[in-house]
Amino acid sequence: MKEAIKNITYDALVIGAGIAGGEAALNLANNGYKVLLVDKELSVGGKMIMLSKVFPTLDCAACITTPKVSEISRHPNITIFTGSEVSNIRKISENEFTAKVTKHPRYVHVEDCTACQMCENACPVNVRDQYQFGLIGRKAAFIPFSICSPKAAAIDIDNCTLCGACEKACPTNCIDFTMEEEILNLHIKTVVVATGFKLFDAENMPRYGYGVYKNVITALQMERELAPTRPYNTILRPGDGKVPDKIAYVLCVGSRDASVGNPICSQICCMYSIKQAQLLMGALPMADVTIYYINIRSFGKGFEEFYQQAKGMGVNFVKGKIGKISEKEDGNLILRYEDINEGKLQEAEHDMVILSTGVLPNTGIEKFFENQTLSLDPFHFVGQTDALLSPAKTSIDGVFVAGTAIGPMDIPDTILSAGAASSEAISYLVEHP
Amino acid sequence: MEVEKGKTAKYLREKLGGIPEQAKENLKEFNAIKKKMLDALKEEDLTVKQMSEKIGMPTHEVVYYLMSLVKYGLVKTGEIDDMDEYYTYKLNK
Numbered sequence: 001m002k003e004a005i006k007n008i009t010y011d012a013l014v015i016g017a018g019i020a021g022g023e024a025a026l027n028l029a030n031n032g033y034k035v036l037l038v039d040k041e042l043s044v045g046g047k048m049i050m051l052s053k054v055f056p057t058l059d060c061a062a063c064i065t066t067p068k069v070s071e072i073s074r075h076p077n078i079t080i081f082t083g084s085e086v087s088n089i090r091k092i093s094e095n096e097f098t099a100k101v102t103k104h105p106r107y108v109h110v111e112d113c114t115a116c117q118m119c120e121n122a123c124p125v126n127v128r129d130q131y132q133f134g135l136i137g138r139k140a141a142f143i144p145f146s147i148c149s150p151k152a153a154a155i156d157i158d159n160c161t162l163c164g165a166c167e168k169a170c171p172t173n174c175i176d177f178t179m180e181e182e183i184l185n186l187h188i189k190t191v192v193v194a195t196g197f198k199l200f201d202a203e204n205m206p207r208y209g210y211g212v213y214k215n216v217i218t219a220l221q222m223e224r225e226l227a228p229t230r231p232y233n234t235i236l237r238p239g240d241g242k243v244p245d246k247i248a249y250v251l252c253v254g255s256r257d258a259s260v261g262n263p264i265c266s267q268i269c270c271m272y273s274i275k276q277a278q279l280l281m282g283a284l285p286m287a288d289v290t291i292y293y294i295n296i297r298s299f300g301k302g303f304e305e306f307y308q309q310a311k312g313m314g315v316n317f318v319k320g321k322i323g324k325i326s327e328k329e330d331g332n333l334i335l336r337y338e339d340i341n342e343g344k345l346q347e348a349e350h351d352m353v354i355l356s357t358g359v360l361p362n363t364g365i366e367k368f369f370e371n372q373t374l375s376l377d378p379f380h381f382v383g384q385t386d387a388l389l390s391p392a393k394t395s396i397d398g399v400f401v402a403g404t405a406i407g408p409m410d411i412p413d414t415i416l417s418a419g420a421a422s423s424e425a426i427s428y429l430v431e432h433p
Numbered sequence: 434m435e436v437e438k439g440k441t442a443k444y445l446r447e448k449l450g451g452i453p454e455q456a457k458e459n460l461k462e463f464n465a466i467k468k469k470m471l472d473a474l475k476e477e478d479l480t481v482k483q484m485s486e487k488i489g490m491p492t493h494e495v496v497y498y499l500m501s502l503v504k505y506g507l508v509k510t511g512e513i514d515d516m517d518e519y520y521t522y523k524l525n526k
Contacts, residue, residue, distance in 0.1 A: 125456070126463040126501055137501030140456075161456045162449075164442035177441035214493035232500055233510045233520070240492040241481035241499075242518050286517070331492075 006184050010036040010079070012425055013099060013188040015086050015368070018046020019065070019411065020403025020418040021194030022072045027422035028192075029077035033429060036186065037072070038081045038101060043148035045069050046196055050131065050145070052226035054411055055275040056306035062147050062228070069149045082106075082150065089191060090370045091396065095432030099186040099368075105179035107155035112174035115143055115151045119166035119175060127159045129231075133221045135238055136231035141166035141175070146229050189432065190398050190425045193374075193382055194418065195365050197404040200254025200262065200357040208253065208355055213327040214239030216353045219249075219272060226279045235283055237352050239331045244352035247280060248335055249273045249291040250322045255358025256294065264379055266358035267408040270297050273356045274307055277315040290316040290350070292337060300410060320346070325353060359408040372396045381407045392421035398432070400424045466490070466498050471507060471524065478511050478523040 014025045017039035025037045043049070049069065051061035072078055081103055088100040119141040129138035131145045140160040143153055155166070155175065167175045202210035202218055210216050215237045225235050237244050251273060255266040270293065277289045296317070298307040311317065320337040323345075327333055332351045339346045361381045366374040375383035375395035382401040385393045392400040402421035403414040436444045446452060469488045473479060484499065485492045499522055502508040511521035 121505075124464070125460055126467075126498075127459065128497075135497075135500070136504055137497065138504075158453070159456050159459060161452050161460050162442045162446040164440070167439050167442055170439075173438045175441070176438075177445035178436050231504075233503070236496070236520075238493055238496050240485075241496045241520065243513070243520075245518075 006182075007187070008036070008101075008184050009187040010034045011188065011429060012036070012190045012192060013038065013086065013089075013097070013186060014192045014194060016046070016194035016196055016403075016405070017041075017044035017072075017080065017082070018194060018196045018403065019048045019068070020196065020405070020414050020421075021046070021192065022068060023415050023418035024192045024194055024400075024402045024422040024425070025078050026068075026072055026075065027419060028425060029075045031426050033077065033426070035078045036081065036101075036188070037078055038084050038086050040083065040085050042083050042106070042144045042154050043150070044072060044080060044082065045147075045149060047220075048411060049147060050220075050223065050227070052223050052228075053275065053279060055271045056300070056302040058275070058278070060228075066147050066149075069147075073149050080150075083154070086368055088370050089368050089399075091372050091398065095189050095398065095429075097188050097191060097398065099188065099191075101184045101186050103182040103184065105157075105181060106152075107157060107175060107177055107179050108153045109174040109176055110150045110152040112172045113150075113152035114172060115153065116171065117143060117153075118169040118171060119153050122165040122169035124163065124165065125156075125159055125161060127156065132224050132231045133218070135221055135224060190400070190428050191396075192400050192402055192421050192425055193365060193368075193394070193405050194402040194421070195362045195382075195405045197359045197408065198362050200260070200360050202253055202355045202357050204260055205253060207324045208250065208322070208353075209325045209327060209333075210355060213325065213331075213333060213353075215244075215327075215331050215333060215351065216325060216355065219269070219276060219354050219356045222276055222280075222354045223272075226276060226283065235280065237331065242331070242351065243284065245284065245287045246350045246352075247287055247289050248333075248348070248350040248353045249277065249289070249356055250325075250335075250353060251291065251293045251356045253355040253357045254360070262358055262360060262379070265297060265408070267297070267299075268410050269356040269358060271300070271303055271306065271410070273354070274298075274310045274315070276354070278310050278313060281313050281315065288316065289314075290318055290348070292318050292320045292322055292335070294319070294321060294340075300412070359404065362405070365405065369396065369399075372399075374399065377407070379407070381405065390424065391417065392424040398428055400428075463498075467502065467507075470495075470498060470502060474508065474522065474524045478521040480514070480519040480521050482519065484522070
């Protein structure tokens with residue numbers, strides 16, 4: 001049965017439950033405002049919850065994120081809708097917006113699920129696990145990842161064979177294939193856009209061979225290989241399961257490159273690559289790690305020291321632009337590059353290549369809004385009307401922006417931006433009671 | 434109509450008029466690969482390359498399926514070779 005359309009009212013709608021949206025929601029909620037936090041994914045935590053460690057402190061990303069996620073999930077003033085999407089936002093008066101929220105069916109009653117994984121064990125299906133970036137399989141009845149929130153199973157209905165094995169195995173009868181899409185009409189007073197970023201699709205640069213050469217992977221895939229909840233028992237080449245010993249990083253893949261439509265610096269790739277290089281040297285002490293770069297931009301607090309630390313550990317830095325990657329029969333890769341310091345073309349062989357892909361805007365956010373225009377900047381990130389003095393203000397009064405929806409930024413800057421957005425939203429709510 | 438708890442998959446199957454064809458094909462393929470790999474490991478412990486030769490599957494696909502079987506607890510990781518390059522994989526009995 002399709003459920004009837006419900007009307008719900010909150011003070012604030014926060015779109016995106018990554019670290020920016022989560023932080024903004026928490027600040028609003030701690031000030032007594034009722035917040036609806038919506039994310040299209042099955043868990044809150046965004047991309048940060050998937051990382052291994054963070055730069056420049058090398059703190060465990062999961063250890064930092066999970067207490068915050070838990071605080072957000074348990075807060076009495078925050079309602080979370082995962083697997084849901086926002087649309088049709090209309091400003092109907094000075095302090096009132098309406099919006100539509102579509103909740104996609106999870107086919108599991110989250111409040112009854114104990115995350116016992118018995119459904120997962122019973123499910124016969126195997127499909128590529130999107131939360132391990134395709135490096136390994138998962139079931140169609142699955143817990144998205146071990147530290148997800150809500151910690152509950154979900155059914156991937158597109159790949160489910162409807163065999164019913166999960167239902168039979170479930171001790172709490174929380175699996176329910178009668179669930180349907182639910183549409184809710186929402187009334188809110190303010191909106192925070194925290195829709196984050198997406199990564200450049202490396203297949204758009206065919207000369208690097210991503211998707212064709214199996215030992216060319218992205219840095220986010222390496223991030224999973226380095227995480228405690230990794231797909232393999234150790235660092236392995238996905239092409240043949242070999243433990244790599246000569247690893248190359250290619251920086252600025254899809255950033256600072258007008259030829260692929262993204263001329264700006266992604267701000268995080270240098271540092272996350274240096275972080276991964278250090279972690280790799282810890283995980284594989286005999287490995288050689290080389291970073292091919294155009295410029296190392298270690299601009300933040302403690303970043304330059306972190307870069308120097310990597311050099312001291314033996315990470316090899318080569319100022320060179322990679323022209324082409326080709327594959328040998330044994331799966332090793334030949335990198336042809338311009339050695340900028342020497343001023344000549346060189347070739348080097350590595351057995352695994354990691355592409356440090358750049359940050360791109362999530363497109364289509366402006367289409368959420370119906371009767372007002374959300375302005376974008378020239379690179380299609382959400383535009384700031386006063387970037388210097390009110391960095392969270394957008395072209396719509398009462399709509400604020402937080403985190404990487406504004407542009408590339410690292411984790412501390414994202415948290416600061418979320419603080420700014422929530423402060424602006426609170427001021428707006430006080431001014432427009 | 435009230436659908437009995439624990440039997441709702443049947444409800445959706447009937448509502449959709451069967452099982453999605455793609456899902457059925459994927460399951461058939463995975464079951465065949467799983468059987469081949471587990472049968473091969475019954476005979477001896479194997480590296481990815483050896484498994485690839487034995488069952489005639491590209492090495493990158495062997496990595497994906499074999500690691501999935503490790504995750505599901507059917508296979509476990511064995512020793513690494515003398516060159517510290519390739520692990521062997523064995524049945525998790």
